[in-house]
Amino acid sequence: MASEGAPTGFRTGLRGLTTRGRSFLAAGITAVLCSYLLGQGALLQVGVLLAALPLLAAALVLRTRYQVAGGRRLAPHRAPAGQEARVHLRVDNISRVPTGLLMLEDKVPYVLGPRPRFVLDRVEPRGYREVSYRVRSDLRGRYPLGPLQLRLTDPFGMCELTRSFSAADTLTVVPLVQPLPPVKLAGAWAGYGDSHSRAVALAGDDDAVPREYRHGDDLRRVHWKSTAKYGELMVRREEQPLKSRATVLLDTREIGHRGAGPASSFEWAVGCAASVGHHLLERGYQTRLLTDNGTQVPPVVTGANSSVSESIGLLLDELAVVQHSSGGGLNRAEEVLRHGGEGLLVAVVGTLDDEQVAGLGRLRRSAGAAVAFVLDTASWSSLRQPAPAGPDEGLQRQLRLLREAGWTVLAARAGDSVPDLWRMADVHAQAAATAPDSKGTAGR
Template identity: 75%
Template sequence: MAAGENPPGPAGARAPHGLRSGLRGLTTRGRSFLAAGITAALCAYVFGQDALLRVGVLLAALPLAAALLLLRTRYRVAGGRRLTPHRTPAGQEARVHLRLDNVSRVPTGVLLLEDKVPYVLGPRPRFVLDRVEPHGYREVSYRVRSDLRGRYPLGPLQLRLSDPFGMCELTRSFNASDLLTVVPQVQTLPPVKLPGERAGHGDTSARALALAGDDDVIPREYRQGDDLRRVHWKSTARYGELMVRREEQPLKARAAVLLDTRHLAHRGTGPGSSFEWAVGAAASVGLHLIERGYRTRLITDTGRSVPTAGSSVTATAAEAGGLLLDELAVVDHSDGGGLARAEEALRGGEGLLVAVVGALDDEQLDRLARLRRRAAGAVVLLLDTTTWAGLRHVLPNTPDAVFAEQQKLLRRAGWTVVPVPAGASLPELWRSADRTDEAGPYRDEVRA
């Protein structure tokens, strides 16, 4: 919880500045009373009416007294904010919890609490808090929602003080703020057998353990805390000291997800564009591979390589997925025209390469075909961007010969090609990448 303290009252040495601040904080009612009081005083001077002068002084003194009262109010408050959750998928709500603590020995008056949020998350929340007792607190919450992924700042929290008559209102801000990360929507993918799993560096951890066993045959010296059941008695007798069997570190399958962010490669705008579909597909595929035990990294056409926490043996799948989603939450179009830098970033050694690409010209098609040699297995989600542009609705019976030819060339290069039209279901498309003997699409692909 982010917390901060801010005494509403000014320092005594800066009274003139505080008085100006109080005058600027006069509400419409306070300014009206002050203007009416000054006008009454001038009329009393012109017409010589003492009773009207007393009324004018009273009207003018009331807002000034309210401003001075607020300026001399010195109760101290602390504010905090808590997000549930910190990461939320696009289109879903997150809840923001606010807490205000009165850390002074005097009760507060009526407080107006306001949190600053970007307009894409909804209207700015405002709460009216009644009197808060000494060392007491108040808790309120509100909901935010965005259809657009990204990182959005929340805060700083603002506190408005008001006098009982509503003549003056002063605003104080806390320093603490938080970030809400809106990530792409993730779909659960079915488990399928992917190309490259039978390669030596593409084995899953389960297969590596099945081949190597849980114990290494090379012993090491006994260390305090080792399980005595792991004592290797033959080595103990040979070396003359207690030896235990070394634990096998399971091998990790490696995978890379290539995301095509080129502006020229995508069609459509907003959440329904081909680019947003590609980002969501990269997030779904990346999380799916991490959950299956792959050490997964994200690569874009700009050459940016983002190793997830799955690259570390000690990292959890949740940490790996969190890093992947954080990166995809802020990824944007690139002005680059090709996949050359992505080819440099793929240094090889990946057991599996999954590419999510948009429209390709001849040069990028050749580069993508060459990328196949840098991985043991490769799957490409080839977006038919003409369906996002609405061109197929004009000529629905005209086949796209160029798109069909690109699929054939990539299949000849060794890619498992999955064509993606607009509105397609990613889980259904993912099933077509199945490389088992019973998978019909794969057998058709080999015959082609």
């Protein structure tokens, strides 16, 4: 809840006089001058009354504006692109006098729609009014809402002041997330920990799974029975469950994408990364987002101070504002992955050259599983020109090289569905796709 600022003087009230108020003031001053020239005492009283009304109205409005407070609430704060969000406004009259007619106007960016305007009837003392409006954007990003502007008028319509509240909010338009089917990826389980939680949790003290002593181990973990059996110092394994890790690599290079606006290959790639990241986080993966320039959003560990929803929100907030990069390669991302690329690697890439394909092939060695969405950006090139019937020979060769390096390759074209492509990453679907045909050749 935000209230309006300090007064700026009675001149502000005079500048806020409406046409009616100025007319009354001019008529009053004229009547006073005429009474002085003509010597009419009754005309003087009329003139004083006419001039006093707009001045009293201005004083009333100036006093009322200190006692008006406003607030804004967004539902939700994160809205998927193309879907609506509702903005709720509340105006409280915390004074002891009614406000008269109020006119509200909230400031919103043009991409969210026209500026909403509302006319509120007289608000009783200690009362409030609530209104709401809807916003929608097909373009992801962060959009400021506010400040809220309020026009205060007196009951006679002689004075009108426009003031802005200080509070503002931000609506985050995130990429549209598509639910993905659960699939089984070859080698997808990779993480850390001494043992699998299910194996250790079922073992008692006598059945504890031991390992050899390492420098720095707590001596209280020494398992004396196993030490006597093996003839060397043994300790109990930490009951630390394996945790799946995943990295979503997003290619943001401007030269690697085609098209413009929501129908571009870049926006398709951002939406794909959002859907995959959301899916992996929900399935328990500690997921980080990595871009071609080396920028990464580290995973948020689920625990007492965080949750899966917070991790998803962090990922979507980053994807809401990601923009094209001016880089020409994936070298920085490759360097990050070489120093910590274990686990599942999902890459969403645009147009690649042979050197970049070779680099992705090398990264496959350190990943538990690797899935690549390779965009055929020629199909996004232009809506005026018909798209090619299929990937060109160069792209086909690159896809073959990635498959030979161990990647699960999913070729994406304009209009393709992310859930349908993700379903093809299943090990059973891959086995069926690569099974020998009737002629004995492997299918592609």
